Amino acid sequence: MAQAINQPQVVVDLYPLFAAASLGDFSKDVNIPQQENEFIPLYVGVQVMVDVIREKIAELEQANRDVSLQLNKTFSQLTSIGEGIVTLDEEGVIRFLNPAGEKLLGLSDGEYLGRKWVDAVPLETETGEVIESQLRPFEDSAAFSSEGFIGNHLYYRRKDESRFPVTTTVSPLFFEGNRTGHIIAFRDISRELQLEQLKDDFLSIAAHELRTPLSTMRWTMESLMKLSQEDLPEAVRPKIKDLYNNNLILISLVNDILSVSRLSEQKIEDSKIIFDAKESIEEIVKELEMDAQQKKVQVKIEVKEGSATQLQMDKRHVGQVLRNLISNAIKYSFENGEVLISINQDTQNRQLCFEVIDKGMGIPQADKPHIYKRFFRGSNVSNSQILGTGLGLFVVKSYVDHWRGRLSFTSEEGKGTTFHLCLPQKIDAT
Amino acid sequence: MKKILIVEDNPETSNFYQQALQASGYTVVCANNVSTAKQLLQEPTDLVLLDIMLPGGKNGFDLLQDIKKDEKLKSIPVIMMTNLDSEEKTARAIGADDYILKTDTSLDQIVERVKKLILEK
Numbered sequence: 003m004a005q006a007i008n009q010p011q012v013v014v015d016l017y018p019l020f021a022a023a024s025l026g027d028f029s030k031d032v033n034i035p036q037q038e039n040e041f042i043p044l045y046v047g048v049q050v051m052v053d054v055i056r057e058k059i060a061e062l063e064q065a066n067r068d069v070s071l072q073l074n075k076t077f078s079q080l081t082s083i084g085e086g087i088v089t090l091d092e093e094g095v096i097r098f099l100n101p102a103g104e105k106l107l108g109l110s111d112g113e114y115l116g117r118k119w120v121d122a123v124p125l126e127t128e129t130g131e132v133i134e135s136q137l138r139p140f141e142d143s144a145a146f147s148s149e150g151f152i153g154n155h156l157y158y159r160r161k162d163e164s165r166f167p168v169t170t171t172v173s174p175l176f177f178e179g180n181r182t183g184h185i186i187a188f189r190d191i192s193r194e195l196q197l198e199q200l201k202d203d204f205l206s207i208a209a210h211e212l213r214t215p216l217s218t219m220r221w222t223m224e225s226l227m228k229l230s231q232e233d234l235p236e237a238v239r240p241k242i243k244d245l246y247n248n249n250l251i252l253i254s255l256v257n258d259i260l261s262v263s264r265l266s267e268q269k270i271e272d273s274k275i276i277f278d279a280k281e282s283i284e285e286i287v288k289e290l291e292m293d294a295q296q297k298k299v300q301v302k303i304e305v306k307e308g309s310a311t312q313l314q315m316d317k318r319h320v321g322q323v324l325r326n327l328i329s330n331a332i333k334y335s336f337e338n339g340e341v342l343i344s345i346n347q348d349t350q351n352r353q354l355c356f357e358v359i360d361k362g363m364g365i366p367q368a369d370k371p372h373i374y375k376r377f378f379r380g381s382n383v384s385n386s387q388i389l390g391t392g393l394g395l396f397v398v399k400s401y402v403d404h405w406r407g408r409l410s411f412t413s414e415e416g417k418g419t420t421f422h423l424c425l426p427q428k429i430d431a432t
Numbered sequence: 433m434k435k436i437l438i439v440e441d442n443p444e445t446s447n448f449y450q451q452a453l454q455a456s457g458y459t460v461v462c463a464n465n466v467s468t469a470k471q472l473l474q475e476p477t478d479l480v481l482l483d484i485m486l487p488g489g490k491n492g493f494d495l496l497q498d499i500k501k502d503e504k505l506k507s508i509p510v511i512m513m514t515n516l517d518s519e520e521k522t523a524r525a526i527g528a529d530d531y532i533l534k535t536d537t538s539l540d541q542i543v544e545r546v547k548k549l550i551l552e553k
Contacts, residue, residue, distance in 0.1 A: 206516060206517075206518060209515070209517065210485075210515045210516055213515035213533075213534065213535040214442070214445075214515055214534075216535045217445070217515065217534035217535045218442075218444055218445065218448075220535065220538070221445075221448040221538075221539050224538055224539050224540075225448070225451070225539070253535045253536065256535070257517075257535075257536070260517065264518075271518050271520070271521050272521075273520040273521050273524055273531070275524070285541065289538070316520075318517070318520070318533060318536065321536070
């Protein structure tokens, strides 16, 4: 054994190769002896090992080039992208902020690297209320919306104390299954808000301008209908009633269209006035009297004994909901039908519950899942002479959801429908 | 006899209120802008029906604010009469006693609400 190890020629042949390899140089090949000897397998083995190492090095170099290329690509995307991108480590310390982010926030790299994001960039609500740091950096706009910041845009405050409305998305960063920080993408939404404001203003003005002639028409016809038989020919009276009725339909349509737009953008401004829901229902029934008379439908209002019928909510919006339900009940009743509106106070849940019951056409089974969809009309009414837009129940459902009330119905085609509605007697925050 | 001040720039609309209120026994005076309304408020007034959009630089909110800040006038009930449906919160915050969306309200209902507020006064 000792003799074999001491074979000097093997050491002489392989030493330069190992010496170069120890310095990272694998370019040398093994000089395999021509004559047969017992060390040939060793020479060949070392050569194979060198070949494999060279191959692995080439693969690693290629992988390195690929990573560099990818990094360059990502970096140039991050630097050229219009949105601000910030990466934070687990402690919320800023590790990278792209140029768009720097520009939006008015920061240069020396001013933020190594600082906590929550300290470098304050986040606040529309009214200037600063969002506490423990709620951040998870400042995902969507998460804030579900936390009750709906309708309140969030703002980032710049170094120079100016601020801009922002929308953000936050994604966690993981490495080998462990959370290593966050990446926040943010965008200035001033322009969107301006456009939204323009649209809101346009809607309000358009609604105002539509309503002005509608109210004049309403009152003109009300005045005409009060004229005595001598002043108003009897033949004309039904036509004026017709006009009056259509005018009310138009008014209701303008209200519903405007509500659809505001509800879909969650821009409902509720006032909180104490009013008597029973009185509201009586007013609505009076307004719909002519519809009921035309179909000879009897409308009854019942209040469960001992029920307090006051609500502290937006009277007009509640009226719009009740009007839609009552108007539908009359509209879809058969001739000589009956509509019952019952009011019942649920003192335990501090709710006021309503039932609007008709014995009319009912809702076909297949249509039931769709009745709250915008513009949906039941298959048994869409071809009938009964006018409708398919907006009413969408508006009703949207308001009830907005108030966190309850709405359900039971219905049998050809036998009638009952809507159950429960509203909080007092709205604390909407 | 109770006196109502109508502040409304649309003469047709103003006329409707006037006729309905007079038929119910009220005395009515009319103004079509804020400065005329202020002059008329020098005289005892029992209720104001006030439009929001008015000509002449000052709107219904300005007059509402002036009335509710004035020691002599602040007890006068004010009903905002408008076709703007998104201003009720603002109007109530300033001190409006009622807010009526014109299209949604019949002349009889307007008279009822006037009566109710005058009785509550």
